[in-house]
Amino acid sequence: MSTVHNLGFPRVGARRELKFWLESYWKGEIAADELLNHARILREKHWLLQRGAGVERVPVGDAALYDHVLDALVLVGALPKRFGLDAASLDLKGYFTLARGDATHHAMEMTKWFDTNYHYLVPEWRADTAFFANPARLVAEVREARALGVAAKPVLVGPLTLLWLGKAKDGSAPLELAPRLAEAYAGVLDALAAEGVDWVQIDEPILALDLPAEWLAAFAPVYQTLAEAKVKLLLATYFGGVADKRELIAALPVAGVHLDLVRAPEQLDAFLPGWPANRVLSAGVIDGRNVWRADLSAALGQLEAARATLGDALWIAPSCSLLHSPLDVAQETELDVELKSWLAFAVQKLNELKLLKRGVVHGRGDIANELSASDFVQQSRRNSPRVHRPEVAARLASLAPGADRRDSAYPARAAKQAAWLKLPLLPTTTIGSFPQTAAIRAARAAFRRGELAEADYQAAMREEIALAVREQEALGIDVLVHGEAERNDMVEYFGEQLTGYLFTRHGWVQSYGSRCVKPPVIYGDVARPHPMTVAWSAYAQSLTDKPMKGMLTGPVTMLQWSFVRDDAPRSLVCKQLALALNDEVLDLEAAGIRVIQIDEPALREGLPLKRADWDAYLAWAGEAFRLSSAGVDDATQIHTHMCYSEFNDILPAIAALDADVITIETSRSDMELLSAFADFAYPNEIGPGVYDIHSPRIPAEEEIERLLAKALAVIPARRLWVNPDCGLKTRGWPEVKAALANMMAVTRRLREKL
Ligand code: GLN
Ligand code: ZN
Secondary structure, eight states, rough: EEEOOOOOOOOSSOOOHHHHHHHHHHSSSHHHHHHHHHHHHHHHHHHHHHHHOOOOEESSSOOOSSSSHHHHHHHTOOOOOOOOOGGOOOOOHHHHHHHHOOSSSSOOOEOOOTTTSEEEOOOEOOOOOOOOOOOOOOOOOHHHHHHTTTEEEEEEOOOOHHHHHEEEEOOOGGGGGGGHHHHHHHHHHHHHHHHHHHHHEEGGGGSSSSHHHHHHHHHHHHHHHHHTTSSSSEEEOOOOGGGGGGHHEEEEHHSSSEETTTOOTTTTHHHHTTTTTTTTEEEEETTTTTOOOOOHHHHHHHHHHHHHHHHEEEEEEEEOOGGGSOOOOOOOOTHHHHHHBOOOOOHHHHHHHHHHHHHHOOOGGGGGGHHHHHHHHHHHHOOTTTTOOOOHHHHHHTTTTTTTTSSSSSHHHHHHHHHHOOOOSSOOOOOBBBBHHHHHHHHHHHHTTTTTHHHHHHHHHHHHHHHHHHOOOOOOHBBOBOOOOOOTTHHHHHHHHHHHHHHSOOOEEEEETEEOOOEEEEEOOOSSSSSSSSSHHHHHHOSSSSOEEEEEHHHHHHHHHHHEOOOOOOOHHHHHHHHHHHHHHEEEETTTTOOEEETTTTGGGGGSSSSHHHHHHHHHHHHHHHHTTTTTTTTSEEEEEEEESGGGGGGGHHHOOOEEEEEEOGGGGHHHHHHHHHHTTTTTTEEESSOTSSSSSOOOHHHHHHHHHHHHHHGGGBBOOOOHHHHHHHHOHHHHHHOOOOOOHHHHHHHHHO
């Protein structure tokens, strides 16, 4: 019989329980035992829930307290040396010190897990990194699961993925650690075998990347070492196709392979012919990365084809771990019923797997009702006037070639902008937000609960805007912002005012540690029925003679930080967003806002996993940005802003956005990033962040001066702006005023010297 299994499950709980327990523990409100006890009860509940939903092999070991990559390091005894901690005797305090740092250690670095919004802790490698099998915790969890009668399938981050994701701290080559790391993994597998575990899932998502030849060559020897243990290995690949590595994968001594058939359905055809008899092939047919109810008929079609070749060696699974999916649609009691009927979160996805198994084993007739319900959902999405707005499609279709271009090239625009802006050398500005104080958040919450009348809320936000304007004028900043007091979140604020967006109450997804995000869902054609920011910006402009900068979130970031409909290409959704934003840009301009910033902090993270797909992405993403900013007068100055990313490899694409001014985060990299812009001869104006806004520390004038001197060494003064790294919403007013005062003092001094 084909087996239904799951690759991983959301960890934080239906109401983010784990988040709140973690935070209570960190604040010292609950003891370690209490936290561990809560976490145990939660993971047991999740195991039973999965079993109840029909999962026949339940993932165990994936329910990390903070991060599964950190757990993998503990499992093989490879903690970063600088902490002086021993994995074998690691307690909770030590575990969280690794994750969050303490007075004497900075935390392990964090970065995004492939192309998800989950952040893992980056392993730190040295030539002398030692490994040992440290399976106690995993073994204990396996016993715990079995005591509940749950068929436990331990899940491990694979050794080569673990190595790849880390950084060498001493210039050594991490791959050289592979043989010793493999020994430690074999030790872990031996311990699991001794427990009577039969199957172990071992995740090697790096197989979906472009891997250098020496990394590919490492798979055979590493897996030879692992194969010595008496367990069956299920090698899990996901987030992309691995057909290009079929020969390599088929030759590995593993008992099964998992394929992501959502991201890369075509790879099934590459794997089926000649697949070794009795070797399991796990078909990931339910989307673990998105929120839509599956098209069961289509998924069943894939499974039927696979089963004809594989028989019972076909396993059925989600495309990847459900970590990236919210937990349970049933909690969304306030959502419109039709929209809700289109959604499936983790719990619903497991149910879909169970149905698919019945369908593939007993025939379509066995799930006839469910199939017609699924077909009905597909049809209702296909035909719904809520999804399809003919005017949006018509507008996109009628875009003239070059519609994404400004009237003139940058030099001509710059002259016209300079003529009215009359900015001094080294113009100063900020990135958009000013402190989101407790009072602002309280007013918004009261307004949402209906306890504060709309007019009173508006008045309160106007007060905040007026305050921000006064403070900026007092500081002497040149291009002002209104401060974004009225915005809950830079994506949600816009999504709530656009068509085609829905919002959940409990659709949280873990971002890192206790942090979760609740991405909005784009279900239909996007349009902008009404101006979104014009009244606020116009009010702010009315308070000052200085130029007021309008502030919008760009189309790529709106796309990237949402769950996106799966019935249209992302490029198309992005262009719809761009046109909606362009309406806003033109309305802002008409209202007298002639400096407009369109934030794109997520441009880089949208890059596809495989290099071969980069150009196509950058082409449509760039076009979308330009579309959003097109049609304005040459004299209107378009800014963009990007943060937390390395841009070196996409500089041509950033230049192609053709923003008049770009502000970027650079202070934490000591302006290193800026040199890349200089080497590339970035043509337009640029504002490298001169201080780190992530820390409450007030930057000294000397530090800012040093960074600006570095910037002036590589960028001509007439193209250089002065600004912080990013928005100031997470800071308090006293810090903000002091930091900006220092920034202004340095700028004034420098202007005199230039
Ligand atoms: N304008 C936004 C702000 O200032 C930009 C935030 C971001 O780049 N992440 O908060
Ligand atoms: Zn930023």
